[in-house]
Amino acid sequence: MKKIIVLFAVPFVFNSCQNKPENGKVLAKVGSTVITEQYFNEKLEEISQDPNSYLNSKAGKKQFLDMLINEKLVKMASESSSVKNSKEYTEQVNLMKKELDSKLRDFREYLLTKMWLEDLKKKELNVSEKEAEEYYAKYPKAVVIEHLIAGDYETAEKFMKKIKAGTPVSRIVQEEKNSGTVTGGKLPPIMPGEFLPELEDMLYKMRTGEVQGVVKTKLGFHVIKKISEMSLDISKPEIRERVRRVLEKKRFDEYIANVQKKYKVEVLNEDYK
DSSP states (O other): OHHHHHHHTHHHHHHHOOOOOOOSOEEEEETTEEEEHHHHHHHHHHHOOOTTSGGGSHHHHHHHHHHHHHHHHHHHHHHTSGGGGSHHHHHHHHHHHHHHHHHHHHHHHHHHHHHHHHHHHHTTTOOOHHHHHHHHHHOOEEEEEEEEEESSHHHHHHHHHHHHTTOOHHHHHHHTTTTTSEEEEEOOOBOTTSSOHHHHHHHHHSOTTOEEEEEEETTEEEEEEEEEEEEOOTTSHHHHHHHHHHHHHHHHHHHHHHHHTTSOOOOOOGGGO
16 A cells, blocks of 8 residues: 555656756766755655655655656657657647746736835835924815716706706716616715825815715716715824825825836727826
8 A cells, every 4th residue: 555655646756856967875877867865855745854754764755766666767758759759749738838938027027016115105105293283284174975987967957956856976876886877975085195186176165964076087087975074183103104105105105207208108998098
């Protein structure tokens, strides 16, 4: 039974072993290659980390060495076979190369962007405690709103009249969800800098319960109802973190706006303008 377990492990060993020079005591030679004690132990550990397993016995180690020798023989035989020069083998190798090249390219882009952003946060986007305090002194409150976005002015105006007449925004959004004419609903408390710039000034000037619209932004035509207003507690770590993110985003948007001046950006599809 123990020998059967060992044989099942052969494919794993074959796939994980590398034919590379190793330092250490030589246990066996197969042609021009060697199997060192270091290499043997590394491969043995991949298969079994249990010191009491069969593979760690004297007989098990002998059998495992035979497996490694057979692996080397198989690799040598395949290297000298006609399969290596076959069309099918070459096509599969080239396909894998393309996939790996693509993954490497994606990883390079991801890593470069990630490291660049981390560096940018430490420098251009860094927010000091003083700046956070100044922000809080200027904007000590957050607001809760319900909003509705329509694709055209007429639709937004129609629903604005219904909202002013007392129809809840949530009911309109629910009733129209299958038509695709409007989106929206109630939003979590909004701090200055967390909403669309075109609407923020209006939000903080509105009275609780007031409905305003129709305001056009790049997302569509907006109708807004102010639900409530609340004070922020800057002593709470989560609030300080939100303030930091708001100021960081503002700086990032300004940075990207300057970058955009260097490169021509065009939205060619009318549906996305």
